[in-house]
Structure formats: C-alpha cells, structure tokens
Amino acid sequence: MRGQLLIQVLVFAAIAILVLVGIASFVSVSIQAGRITVQRELAIEIAEAGIDYYRWHLAHSPNDYQDGTGSAGPYVHNLLDKNGNIVGQYILDIIPPPVGSTLVTITSTGKISANPNLQRKIQTKLAIPSIAKYAVIANAAMRFGAGTEVFGPIHSNGGIRFDGLAHNLVTSSVSSYDDPDHTGGNEFGVHTHVSPTDPLPPAQVPSRPDVFEAGRQFPVPAVDFAGLTADLAQMKADAQTNGKYFAGSGGLGYRIVLKTNDTFDLYRVNSLVSPPS
Structure with a gap:
C-alpha cells in the first residue's frame, strides 16, 4: 500500500515539476522577448536621434557633409540619458549631394549599450526646398479669378485672393492685408469670395475645402526674393x-x-x- 502511494506521489510530483518548468520557461521567454522589443524600440529611437542631430547640423552648416571633422565617416556619437550615462550610440553615414543638387543622403544606425549586437537603421534624404516646387510664387498680392484651377503649391509674400480651385497648399506671408480689388476692412492673408465669402479678421478662418482642397496657411515665413x-x-x-x-x-x-x-x-x-x- 505504501509502495503504491509512493509511486502516485512521485508521478504527481513529476507532473507538477514538468508544469512548473514549462511555466518558468514560458515566463523566461516572454520576459526575454519583451526585453528585446524594448531594446529594438530604443535602438530605432537612437537612430532617429542621429537623423535629428544631423538635420540640426545642416541647418547651421548647410555645406558640411563631414560632421565638422573634415574627414570621411562614418561618424560615431554617444547618446546620454539625463544622468549623463551612455545608453547607446548612433553612427552616421553621409552621402553628399551630387553637383547641382542639395539632396543629401543620411543613414543613421542606432546601437544600445545593453545589447551591442542589436542595431536598427534609418535612411533619409534631405534637401533645401526649391522655389521650383511652386506652381505660382510672387512677392506681391495676387488674385486668382473664378474658374482658375491650380495643382501645385501657391505662395505670396503679400496677400492672396483665390476664387478658383486649389488642389495644393496656398500660403501667404501676411496674416491680413488690404485687398486692392475692393473697399472695406482688411482680409485674411489667404481668402476667397466664393460664396459664402470669407468673414473678416479677427473672425475664425473657415475651412473651405471646396476652394482650398489641401488647406491654406498664413502667415508663413517670407520667400527671399532679394x-x-x-x-x-x-x-x-x-x-x-x-x-x-x-x-x-x-x-x-x-x-x-x-x-x-x-x-x-x-x-x-x-x-x-x-x-x-
């Protein structure tokens, strides 16, 4: 009787051990997978930090494609946390623009100190905006009459009255202006007289997707015509x-x-x- 009871105890103990080992293994794998997921996310964020850094660098040194070193890359930067501890590195590979272009290619590789074998890459292309992107650009107030249809962006350093259909963004460098085509108070920097006519400032700017399909923005920085x-x-x-x-x-x-x-x-x-x- 005691022998049979001992056998049953051993069987149930073995089953319990197997179940516990399985649960422990599952928990361990889940924790490891979660840790790797966090590390992968951190690595991509470090790579993004590298892209953000070089965007800032080009904004201050637009013709420097060697990270201020004067020599060929790649260029390695440590990333610190708020306490000054190194949490990882981003490594920059920079391809300068070809002659006649401003398009620079930046590849940023993010690595974390906790797992140096794990790395993520981001590649981006940056260029100085060109006025060639505009369908129409002017240094003075403009008016587009009824029936006008424009597909590219429109910008004026003055105001814009648009009574047609704009498929792209319409921008002006002024918040309001005195429209020379009629009397009355100042109009919005970008406005329309397509019914219902836009209200006058300081009223809220209506959406008007029937006229400005991609929207309108004003004021925005002026284009340097000089x-x-x-x-x-x-x-x-x-x-x-x-x-x-x-x-x-x-x-x-x-x-x-x-x-x-x-x-x-x-x-x-x-x-x-x-x-x-």
Whole structure:
C-alpha cells in the first residue's frame, strides 16, 4: 500500500515539476522577448536621434557633409540619458549631394549599450526646398479669378485672393492685408469670395475645402526674393565666365534638347503652330 502511494506521489510530483518548468520557461521567454522589443524600440529611437542631430547640423552648416571633422565617416556619437550615462550610440553615414543638387543622403544606425549586437537603421534624404516646387510664387498680392484651377503649391509674400480651385497648399506671408480689388476692412492673408465669402479678421478662418482642397496657411515665413535675384545674377555671371550663356533669342524663345552625352541642342523658336488634331 505504501509502495503504491509512493509511486502516485512521485508521478504527481513529476507532473507538477514538468508544469512548473514549462511555466518558468514560458515566463523566461516572454520576459526575454519583451526585453528585446524594448531594446529594438530604443535602438530605432537612437537612430532617429542621429537623423535629428544631423538635420540640426545642416541647418547651421548647410555645406558640411563631414560632421565638422573634415574627414570621411562614418561618424560615431554617444547618446546620454539625463544622468549623463551612455545608453547607446548612433553612427552616421553621409552621402553628399551630387553637383547641382542639395539632396543629401543620411543613414543613421542606432546601437544600445545593453545589447551591442542589436542595431536598427534609418535612411533619409534631405534637401533645401526649391522655389521650383511652386506652381505660382510672387512677392506681391495676387488674385486668382473664378474658374482658375491650380495643382501645385501657391505662395505670396503679400496677400492672396483665390476664387478658383486649389488642389495644393496656398500660403501667404501676411496674416491680413488690404485687398486692392475692393473697399472695406482688411482680409485674411489667404481668402476667397466664393460664396459664402470669407468673414473678416479677427473672425475664425473657415475651412473651405471646396476652394482650398489641401488647406491654406498664413502667415508663413517670407520667400527671399532679394536673395533669389542675387542668385540669378550670380548664375548669369558664372555662365558668362565659364559656361554657356545665351541672351534674348530675338524670337519666341529657345527650345533646349538635353542629350545623354552631357551636351544639348539649342534651337531658336521663331513661330508656333497648333498641335495636330
């Protein structure tokens, strides 16, 4: 009897041990998986910190693609917590923009001190915004009449009255202005007279997606037209000194055909013909 009881106790004890070992293993694996998940998230955040850092660096040194070192990368930075302890590193690989472009490629690799074998990467491309992105840009107030449809961004350093349909963002550098097309109080920097006409400031700006599909923003920083004029003058001087410069065509302009061997063909346009129907 005692022998049978002992066997039963041993069997149940073995089962209990197996169950406890299984539970312990599951808990251990779950804890380890949770720890790795946290570490992976920390690594990607460190990589993001590297991208944010170099965006800041380029804002202050827009032509420095060597992290202020004057030598080739990669560039390693420690990331500290609030107590000054090193929690990880971000490693930057920077590809400068090609000639004639401002597009720089930055790859940031985030590594954590607790698990040096775990790393995450982020690659981003940054460029200085170009006025070529605008469909229309001006240094004075503008008006777009009814029936006008514009697909690209619109910006003015003055005010904008828009009575058509804008598929992209419309921005102005002023919060309000005196619209020269009518009398009365100042209008919003970007406003419309499409029914119902926008109220006057300081009323709340209505949404009006029927006119501004992507919205409107004002005031925003002004575009430096003085600097743009200086840049164009410098481009002209450079072309005259060490390039190709063509004065007015004396006709209707030029047609330029860019070729794959880094040359181009230039034609003077003397007349226009309608496309075949």
